[in-house]
Amino acid sequence: MASSFKNKAPLLTWFATSMVVLWLLIAIGPFIWTVWGSFKVQGDFFSKADWRNAIYGVMTIVETGDSFTGNGYHGAWIEEEFWFNVLNTTVVVFFTVTISLTMGTLGGYALARSGFRYAFWLLILALIFRAMPHITLVSGYLLPFFEWNVWGKLSTTIVVLVAINQPFTLWMLHSFFLNIPKDMDESAMVDGCTRFQAFRHVIIPVMWPGVITTGLFSFLLAYNDFAITSMLLSSENQTMVPRIASFLGSVREQGNVMFAVAAVVSAIVPLFFLVLFFQRQIVSGLTAGAVKG
Amino acid sequence: MVLFIALPIASVVVQSLFVQHEQVMIEVENCGPFKCETVIQADPDATAALRQSAPLGKYNALKTYTNRNHLAFDELSNIWSTSKTLFGFVSGVYNLPFYKALFFTLTYTFLVAPSVLILGLFIALGVNRLPQIVKGPTIFASLLPMIVTPLIGSLILFWMVDADGIIGATLQLIFDNPDLSLKASAPLTWIMLIIYGIWHSTPFAFVVFYAGLQTVPSDTLEAAQIDGASRWQRVRFVIVPYMMPLAIFILLMQLMDGLRVFEPIVGFSASAKATSLSWIIFNDLFGNAKLYGSAAATSMLTIIFVCIILTPVLIRTWRDFNRKGI
Structure with a gap:
């Protein structure tokens, strides 16, 4: 103006x-x-x-x-052993982000350089996974998981979260790698690098902004998920969010509600710092979808 | 290279197979009664243990879809023939769980999405006028309701509107009615959930609109000014048309999010007054009575429903891509 x-x-x-x-x-x-x-x-x-x-x-x-x-914090963290759920969340979130970023960067780079236009199909996949209520997918997973006896384990949840996240991660990193000029790795390969060396020495140093933005969204998906974690994890190794939900189900005796309040505040703190430090990346990630989609 | 492409896609394909596996089983249900029986006998090992927990019969042919908890054709025709007025018909339909959930999901979606759009645009316009120093903190504060876990966000609001919480108690004072409880009445619960939805989603619209506002060409705005357009006219005839693609994007995202509304219902413990499609599935799967057939039927109906709403969007994206390709 x-x-x-x-x-x-x-x-x-x-x-x-x-x-x-x-x-x-x-x-x-x-x-x-x-x-x-x-x-x-x-x-x-x-x-x-x-x-x-x-x-x-x-x-x-x-x-x-x-x-x-x-008292609320003492009750939640020590008496109700909320620290254990926090630990579980850390494990789930860490592995989900790491795995989906590793596969996302390698796959996204390959797709972006292969010449064929995968973008449309990636976008469609990402859209479909975005549109489907996660709970409908879970109702598909539950039965085979019970059969194979892998239900209730953290690793299963991580695999499901990665799978649901992957189309989005791939699509975002794919469009990010498209913006890195092809000349860069081509000139590296002219200088005698192999394809992988070109990726290692030329692309990796410049890819961090895109990776961080994508990683943030994977983090948010894994951290905020309720439908998947509450259905796929047994009550012994719940993550934070379903645990808070089960706090509600337990008796509303004096003080117990405050345990839940304290747990909720504890769960907000990481998100608060996340927004504090990565505000710019979150905003750019949100708007990138709007501009490109 | 092939491995790089294959690995992530394979993981996606493997995962998507599971859902299709579920769908295949439902298709088995769809076939004629004689055929279905043979299928059950051919494939008993997979679901032997599960059938114990779902004794009502997983392979129930098409009946799972048409029973009272889902499409309820019998009940529908029954209500249609007995009820005299349209209102009677509607209230009869509303008592069926599936339609009740569908009704709430649709109401929620189509009330939240436009409100979010309008509110987001106005906040973006307002923030755009602020001095540069306070813009950063404002955006930071605005992001919080969206970033926070939906269940946790709804819990925070729920405790505030609780009969003893700050807003609930204040409302009781204002209306001078100590029995007033937002949880007890269905319309108030709906309003509460919809307000939560707006609170949760407005930041997204705001951020996208705000980023869009930075790219509005100032030439066009100045040209409009020289032509004598008032402030409102400039917003109405320059900024809003320019923002149209962004608005469609936000609307699409809101439609998707609205159709799968689920966490707030758990957070607000509102399931007695308002249920959504996702909540029905969750309820079928949760606890000891795992009604896989029922949950799968609802899932299928939800997926079909989402597909119907998404089809125009997909066709449009397809056309855009082809245009770009040529």
């Missing part, structure tokens, strides 16, 4: 700013509220008498002698 016109309508500017502020309140308010409330006791966070109790922690002072308490 032409900058000279920016200050001509103070009313409009005021209106736009207030709308953005309102949106920010709606967007981030619930998070602040829940993080703050997770350090209180249930009587404050779910205060019937006065909502300000949750801010000042009246009941928390009565019950624990301090206006902040880590």
Whole structure:
């Protein structure tokens, strides 16, 4: 927009700013509220008498002698052994991202250099996997998995997550490699590199932006998944999200809800830092789909 | 090279085979009654253990599709012949689980998608006017509702609208009704879920629109200004048409996401008041009574449904690609 016109309508500017502020309140308010409330006791966070109790922690002072308490976290992480679920999530997410990125970079590079236009079919596959509710796929997986006795294991879940993720990863890295000029690896090969050396010494140093963006989305898929992990994992080695869901099913006795609140906050923290550090990549990844698709 | 191509594709193919395997079994159900019986006898080993947990009969011919829990043709014709008015018919249909879920899924999708589009565009326009320093933090804050795990996001909102939570208690005060509970009434639950959907998806529309706004050619905007277009007219006749492809992209994504709405229903514990197609499948598979046949039938219906909605999009993409190729 032409900058000279920016200050001509103070009313409009005021209106736009207030709308953005309102949106920010709606967007981030619930998070602040829940993080703050997770350090209180249930009587404050779910205060019937006065909502300000949750801010000042009246009941928390009565019950624990301090206006902040880590009881929820202690209960969730140690008594309910939430740390074990966090460990499981770490394993699942790490391997899903690593495997799908390895296969994605190699496959995407090969597809991009092979000349034939795979892009359409990749896009269609990615679209189909994006459109299908994951739970319909799971209902297909469950039966054979029970037969083969591989149900409930972390490795099975990782394979399924990688498979669901792969068309998208391939498509994104494929279009990313298409943007790296072919001249680069051709000149490397003229200089005597083999195809693999060209990939190793020329392509790998310049591919990191695309790989990081794609990796972020694989991470989010694996981390945020509920349908697949809750169906495919036995209750002994659940990941975080289905575990939180089963917190809800357990009795709502005093304090137990706060365990769930603490667990939820713990699960948000990694995402918070992810957005903090990789905001630019997330935005570019989201818009890349729009521009190219 | 071949290996690089083959490995990932093979993994995808292998995985997709499993779904097709499921489909093959359903096709077996579709055949005539005599043929189906022989198939059961020919293939008993695979599902021997599973049949114990699903004693109602997995190979139920087409009946799985037409029974009360799915398409319910008998009940439909029954309701059609008994109900006098259209409203009676609709409310009768609504009591059938599959149609209830379908109805909610469609309502959710077609209310959330347009709201997200409009809200996202306005927020993008608003943020675009902000000074440069605060843009970064604003985008950061806006991304959070979208990035956060859907189940966790819905839980956070759920605790706030709980009868003892901040919003729930405040609403009780405003309406002076201590028994008011968002969980207890079906319409309020629906509204709550739809608001959650808008909250969750608006950031996506906002980010895409915001990125699009940066590429709007300033020449065209200035030309419109010189021609005497007001601010609103510039938005309406220059920016909106320019954003049309982006809007279609967002709409498509929203349709996909809306049709598979699932986590918020678990998070809000709203299954008594609102169910979606995905939730029905989940419910069939979860717990001890694993109704594979029922879940598979619902899955198939969902897949067919998604295909119908996606077909125009796929045809368009196909045409675009061919045009580019020539």
